[in-house]
Amino acid sequence: MxxxxxxxxxxxxxxxxxxxxxxxxxxxxxxxxxxxxxxxxxxxxxxxxxxxxxxxxxxxxxxxxxxxxxxxxxxxxxxxxxxxxxxxxxxxxxxxxxxxxxxxxxxxxxxxxxxxxxxxxxxxxxxxxGQTDLQEHCLVFVEDRTQEVVQTRSFHELSAAALVAVLRSDRLAIDEPHLIRAVWEWAHVSSAVLERPVAEVAAGPVRELRLPLLSPQELAALETNNQRDPLIPVESIAEAWKCHVLRKGSGAPPRLCQRRRGTQPREHHSYLE
CATH class of the missing domain: 3.30.710.10 (Potassium Channel Kv1.1; Chain A)
Incomplete structure (x- = not known):
């Protein structure tokens, strides 16, 4: 002392x-x-x-x-x-x-x-x-193993901002319907954790879902499911339908018509480009 x-x-x-x-x-x-x-x-x-x-x-x-x-x-x-x-x-x-x-x-x-x-x-x-390097390495990891990553707890714990950054990538190795399902599951987990409505917590990420890549049958099924469990704005679904009706990519932002690395080919993709 x-x-x-x-x-x-x-x-x-x-x-x-x-x-x-x-x-x-x-x-x-x-x-x-x-x-x-x-x-x-x-x-x-x-x-x-x-x-x-x-x-x-x-x-x-x-x-x-x-x-x-x-x-x-x-x-x-x-x-x-x-x-x-x-x-x-x-x-x-x-x-x-x-x-x-x-x-x-x-x-x-x-x-x-x-x-x-x-x-x-x-x-x-x-x-x-190393924040920039770290983000780049993480994104490359997600891009190469997207199917496995979206099933993990870590994916469900992503922030909305981090998920938006992932969804903007053209190199995700996953088909769009599977990615939409993964985002749906992420939104429900985040909603429960944050105690906020599903559509509210998912507002940013769902804008990055590439709905025009879906076939008419897939889009119709999505629309039906969305009526029961609202997640995606009806305007986004309407934009995707417009692409089918007009048989061209106009009606949706160009990035939403861009196929990802894992996108499976569909007949209508030829007139989205």
Whole structure:
């Protein structure tokens, strides 16, 4: 406890930060060694820093080696074959200095490690830096595995804005009727979670559904189902019918007449283009 009249005097912050940074991957005075990645690169660290900064490492270093009673001995390296050395060094940099140097080549992997080790501040930094790359990677993943993705819980938990971004893609590997059904299911889940009407929570995403791609039979079935369970504005359905009546794409925004990668061919598609 500080005495009356005492004061906290701070030294040179830059010098302190530089001194601590010099400890990163420094074998001098280190008491734990990691063997990292396929390259089996040795990385040196200090137990006290890892343990006080990260509960995951605290648990890892406190657990005894197989067949032993004492915590993990200093002379026995910890093998981390699933992480790249440069990614692990970025994690260590954050643990030692509370800052991290990122580039586009490792941002996503650092994000993964931050989640794995429960480092929330590092996760936020990686997301902020790699937000564009992260979105692009996620969209490519969804585009390549659309049929599987739309059946997952994660798809049902998407925000309306994120779903709109997905639905604007021409490269979704799914036929439109299946995509409409997936959006219908997403809307009901979101409605229950947000306690708002289905049509209200789905107002943005349903505008990205490409109804003109449906055959007359599919459109008629959709219209009947929509009367029982309103989701899609009647104006959007009317626009799709107009394309069939006029036998051309006018009557709907051009993007809604564009076939996706997974769209199955239908006879009327020839006059939508």
């Amino acid at each position: 500080a005495c009356a009249g005492s004061a906290v005097l701070e030294g040179d912050a830059a010098a302190f930060a530089a001194a601590v940074r010099s400890l990163i991957n420094n074998p001098q005075f280190s008491d734990v060694t990691f063997v990292v990645g396929r390259e089996r690169q040795e990385v040196f660290a200090h137990r006290c820093i890892l343990a006080c900064r990260c509960q995951a490492f605290q648990g890892m270093l406190s657990q005894p080696q197989a067949g032993a009673q004492e915590p993990w001995p200093p002379q026995t390296p910890l093998v981390l074959s699933h992480v790249q050395p440069e990614v692990f060094l970025a994690v260590l940099e954050f643990l030692y200095t509370n800052s991290v140097t990122l580039n586009s080549l490792i941002a996503l992997e650092v994000l993964t490690s931050a989640v794995e080790y429960g480092l929330d501040d590092l996760r936020k930094a990686a997301v902020t830096y």
